[in-house]
Each structure stands twice: as C-alpha cells, then as structure tokens.
Amino acid sequence: MKETIVKLKFCTLSFFDNYVISVINEGEHIDYDLNKILIKTIETHYHTPFVYITNRINSYSVDPNIYPRTTEVKNLAGFAVVSRAHMAKVNAQIEQMFFGKPFEIFSEFDDAIKWAIDLIEKGQN
Incomplete structure (x- = not known):
C-alpha cells in the first residue's frame, strides 16, 4: 500500500x-477557505471512491457549515473521526449532524481504517 x-x-x-x-495542526480553525483547499487537494488525488479519516491528535475547531459542501465531493464515500478525547468526540457528534454521508467516530485508528476499507468494498459490490 503506497503512501x-x-x-x-x-x-x-x-x-x-x-x-x-489528515492531521490538522494544533489550534487551527477549519473554515470555508481552508476546507476549499482541502477539497481541491484531495480531489486531485482521487478519481475513485475514498474515505476521509481525520486523526484528531491535536486540538482544533471546525465550522460545521463546511460539511454541506464537503458532502458534495463526488468520490467521498465516508468520513471518520479518530480521537480518544471526550470533547473531540462530542464535537464530532455535532459535526455528524451536518454531514450527508456515512460518518463514524472511533477511539482506535485501526478501527477507522477497517471501516473505511469495508465501506469502499461494499460500495463496489
């Protein structure tokens, strides 16, 4: 698996x-402009279905209003948040309400990767 x-x-x-x-830097605020950069960068890499996994090892904030636009990314099959921090999970539950595709929250990184692979495989059947 090439990285x-x-x-x-x-x-x-x-x-x-x-x-x-993705690993977002400490203290960032992901707003419309930064999300636009993320989407553009990701869309240049994927022309087939993929899952976005955010590894929330740093503390940062997300404007939930970005999610309707993110949901429109053509090949985005799902979104996963990985964090062991209680507040990050609570925030992710709020973000989940704004996202129109599969969105899961995990404590363990390996579980998120397994979910992502399963989601892609189910979509190809």
Whole structure:
C-alpha cells in the first residue's frame, strides 16, 4: 500500500489507495477557505471512491457549515473521526449532524481504517 504525504500550511495529508488521513495542526480553525483547499487537494488525488479519516491528535475547531459542501465531493464515500478525547468526540457528534454521508467516530485508528476499507468494498459490490 503506497503512501503519498502532502504537507499544507494547516495540516498533513497521507494518501492511500482508498482513504486519506489528515492531521490538522494544533489550534487551527477549519473554515470555508481552508476546507476549499482541502477539497481541491484531495480531489486531485482521487478519481475513485475514498474515505476521509481525520486523526484528531491535536486540538482544533471546525465550522460545521463546511460539511454541506464537503458532502458534495463526488468520490467521498465516508468520513471518520479518530480521537480518544471526550470533547473531540462530542464535537464530532455535532459535526455528524451536518454531514450527508456515512460518518463514524472511533477511539482506535485501526478501527477507522477497517471501516473505511469495508465501506469502499461494499460500495463496489
């Protein structure tokens, strides 16, 4: 499984065949403009279904109003949040209400990857 890493000013993206893992920098606020950059970067990598996995090891905020636009990303099959922090999970539950595709919250990174692969495989059947 080949990994391609792209570093942006506000995050690091690790691209794999069926999923991308993002690590947003500490203290960032993901708003419309940063989301636009994320979407553009990701859309250049994927022309087949993929899952976005955000590894929330840092503390940052997300404007939930970005999710309707994110939901429109053509090949985006699902969205996963990985965090062991209680507040990050609570925030993700709120974000989940704004997202129109499969959206899951995990404590363990491996569980998110397994879910992403299963989601892609189910979509191809």
